Amino acid sequence: MTAVFAEATGDAIPIHVIEAGKLEDWLGGQPDTVRGWVKANGFTGKLGQVLILPDGVGFAAALAGWGSEKDRARGWFHFGTVAAALPEGTYRIESGLEGDALSEAALAFLLSAYRFSRYKDAGVQRATLVCPDGIDPRRLEVIAAGVALTSDLINTPASDMGPDQLENAFCDLAGAFGAKAEVIRGRALLAENFPMVHAVGRASDQPPRLLDMTWGDSTAPKVTLVGKGVCFDTGGLNIKPGSSMGLMKKDMGGAATVLGLARMIMALNVPVRLRVIVPAVENSISAGAFRPGDILTSRKGLTVEINNTDAEGRLVLADALALADEESPAMIVCMATLTGAARVALGPDLPPFFTDDGSLAGELEAAASAVKDPLWRMPFWDGYETMIEPGIADLDNAPSGGFAGAITAALFLRRFVENAGTFAHFDCYGWTPAAKPARPKGGACQGARALLEVIEGRYGNGE
Template identity: 45%
Template sequence: MSALIERKSGDRQSIAIETVDAAHFTASKRRLTAAQRRWLSDTGFEAAPGTFALLSDANGKLARVLAGVDATDALSAVAHLPRLLPEGNYHLAAEGVLADPLQAALGWALGAYEFTRYRKAKRAPAKLAIAATDLQTLAPLVEATAHVRDLVNTPTEDMGPKQLAEAVNQLGKTYKGKVREWVGDELLKANFPTIHAVGRASHRSPRLIELTWGKTEHPKLAVIGKGVCFDTGGLDLKPADGMRWMKKDMGGAAHAIALARLIMEAKLPVRLTLLIPAVENAVSGNALRPGEVVITRAGHSVEIDNTDAEGRLVLCDALAYASEQQPDLIVDFATLTGAARVALGPDLPALFANRDELADNVLAAGRDVNDPLWRLPLWRPYRKMLDSYLADFANAGPSRHAGAITAALYLERFVPESTAWMHLDTYAWNDADRPGRPRGGEAMGVRAFFAFLQRRYLR
C-alpha cells in the first residue's frame, strides 16, 4: 500500500495531477500560465491517453501534472504514472475529467506493484494521496491483488504444496481461523483419492488444506482453489512452450486465498471453509497413467483419458467434500483450460454457474467494480463428450470442442443440484505489461466475487 497515502486536510505538499482529454484540453490550458502553455505547445502535448506533461512554476519547481486519459477507463487512466513520475506525493485535482477518481486511485496502486522477492525494486513508486475513507476502502483490495500476484509469480521451488499450506496457515494465524491438512497417504485414508492420484508422482507430497472461520450459525460458504503448483502434464507430457509458465497453475488457489482474506478482514457474516487441493503434476514411476480408473470421493468412477486434465481431478474431491457440508454457496477458482483463453482471450475469466440469479449478480458486481467476467453455459448435451466405455465418465475426451464447458460439466457432477455453485476458469496472468497490469501473475475476478459476497451477506 506504499503507493497510496492518506491526504491530510490543508495538504499543500502533494502535487496536483489534472486528468484531461482532448475535449477538455482547451479549458485546462486556460488555468495555466503563459509559460506553461508555451511549454505544452513546444513539447507537442495534446492530452492523448497515456501521455503526461510536467509543468513547473515560475521558480522551476514541479507544480502540476497534466495526464491525458480516456475518461471512460478510470481504472487504467493513471495506472502508468507511479513508475514514470518523479518520486514524491501527488493527488488527483478536482478539475479532472474522470468521473470515478476512486477507480483511478485503485489503478494507480495496482500499477505501482512490483515483484521484489528475487531482485530489488528499480525505484520507489510515486505516491497518490487520497481521503482516509477511500484509503480504508482500497487498501484490502490492493493488498489482496498483490497477494495473488506474489503467490503466482513465485517459482515452484519456493511455492510448492507445502508453501501453499504455509500461506493458508498464515491466514489462519492472522484472522484466527482453524487450519488442518491431509498430506500424502493421509489423503487415501480420508477418502481424497483423486488428489492423491494426481500428486503421488512428485517428491513433494500432495495435500488438501482446509481453513475454517466464522460463527457456526452463519450461512456456510465454501471457497475452493486449484493448487497445482506445477503442471508437467503428467505422462501426457506438455511440450516445452506449454510447460514454461506452469508455475502459475496454482493461480486458482491464489485467488481463493485472496478472497478468503478479504472475507475475513471484512468480517462477513459467513461460516467460511477454504479448501486448497495442492499438488505437483509430475512424472515418475508411479505417475497416474492414461486409461486408469479412479474412484472419486463422491463414488463416481472416472477413466483417465488425459493426465493433463488434472485440475478437474484435484477439484472434484474438494467439491464433493464441500458439498457434504451442505453450504449455502460453493465458489471455485481454477486456471483450468486453455479453451477458455481461446474463447475469451486472456482478460476475461469464464464464469459458470448452476443458478441464473447467481451468475447475473456476480456479473453485475464485476461490471460495477471494473473486474469483468463472462458467462459460458453449462450445456448439458456436451456431457456425452466425456462418455467412457468402462467407467461412469472420463476426465476428458477425444474432441477439442467446448473444452472449457466440458471441464465445467465434469466439475458439476460433484455438486448436488440443491447446492448453489459457481466456477471461474481464470488465466491469472498478464502476458505483457499494461497500465495497472504488470507482466506476470494477476487477480482476475477476486474483486468481482468479493463485491458479490458483500451484497449477498451484508443485507
C-alpha cells in the same frame, strides 16, 4: 511490500486529469506561462500523457491525459500509466475525475506500485497518492493487498512454491486472521477419502495434501472457495511439450486467487462463514504416477476414467468440491487455471465463468463491469453431458474430439456439486502476458474483486 496511500498533506502536488478535446477549457483559466508551457511540450490530453508544471522551485502541478471515452473503453486502470510516469513526490487528484472513475483511479495507483522483488531488486514506484475525499482508503488498500498476495504466489516458481510452501502460505494467512486451518497430507488422504487428490500428487517428492480453512461466525451464511493448487504441472505421463510447460508454475493460480479473495473477505470482516479448500499437489512423473487408462473412484463415489493425465486439475477439484458440498453452503465458488480451451475462446484477459444461477450471473456481470474485473458467462451446456461419459466409468476426465473443452471441464466439476445454494466455476488464466496499466507482466488476480463485490452484496448485511 503492500501499497498504501500517503498521509494527507497540504504540500501534495495536484493532478489535473484532462480529457482529449477539453484541454482548452482548462487552459482558459490559466496564466500565459502555463499555456505556453503546455503547448511547448505537446500535451494534448492524449490517454496516458503526463506533464509536470514547474513553479521555479519544484512542481506546481501535474497534468494527466485522459483521452476519449472510446480510448478508455479499450482497457482499464489507465491511471496506472499516470502513476508510473510521475516523478517522485506525493500527489492528490485535484480535478477531472469523480465517482466510480475516481475510485478506480485511486485503486489503479495502488496496484501500479506492485513489484515482484523476491529474486532481484525490482525498484519502487516513486510517486505516492493521497486518497481522494469520499473514498475509503482502507478498503482499497485491503483489495490491493489481496491482489498482491495472489500475484506473489503465482509469480514464485515451483522451486520455492511447491505443495509444502503453498501449505505454509495457506496456514500463514489463516494465522494472520485467526482462522482455523487443517491439513491432510500424503497417504492420510486415502484414509480420509480424497483418493483423486492422492492419485494426482503421489508421484511428487512433496506429498499431495488437502488444505482446509474456516473463518467467521459459524451461524453466518456459508461461503466456500475452492481453488486448484497444482503447483507444477508436467502433464504427468502424458507429458507436456516444453513450450507448454514453461508457465506451469501458474497452475496453482486458482488457489492463489481464492487466497487473495479470502484475505480481502477476512480483512474487511465480511459477515460470512468462510471456508477455503485447496487441493495442493504437483503433477509429476515417476514410477508411482497415475496412468492413462486408470479408473479412479472419487470421494463422491463417481468413477473416473483417466484418458489424459494432463487433465488433472478437474480430478483434484472434484474431491475438494465434493467435500465443500457436503455441508450444503449458501455458495460454492471454484477457481482454476483449468483449460486451454478457455484461452482460445476468450484470450488471457477475459476469464469465463459458469453458473446455472441466473441471478448470480447477473450480479457477477454487473460487478465485473463496476469494478473493472472482466468476466464473461459461458454455459453449462447440458447437450454435451454425454461427452464426459466414457462408457466403462461414470466420467471421462479428457473427452476426445477437442470440442468445447472449457464447457466439458465445467460440466465434469458440476457433477460433484448438488447441495450448495448456488455454484459458480471460474476458468482463469492467472497471468498477464504483457504489461498493461497497473498490471505488470506476470501473475494476475482475476475475478476476485468482482466476487468480493457480489459476496458483500449478497451477505454483507449478515443475512
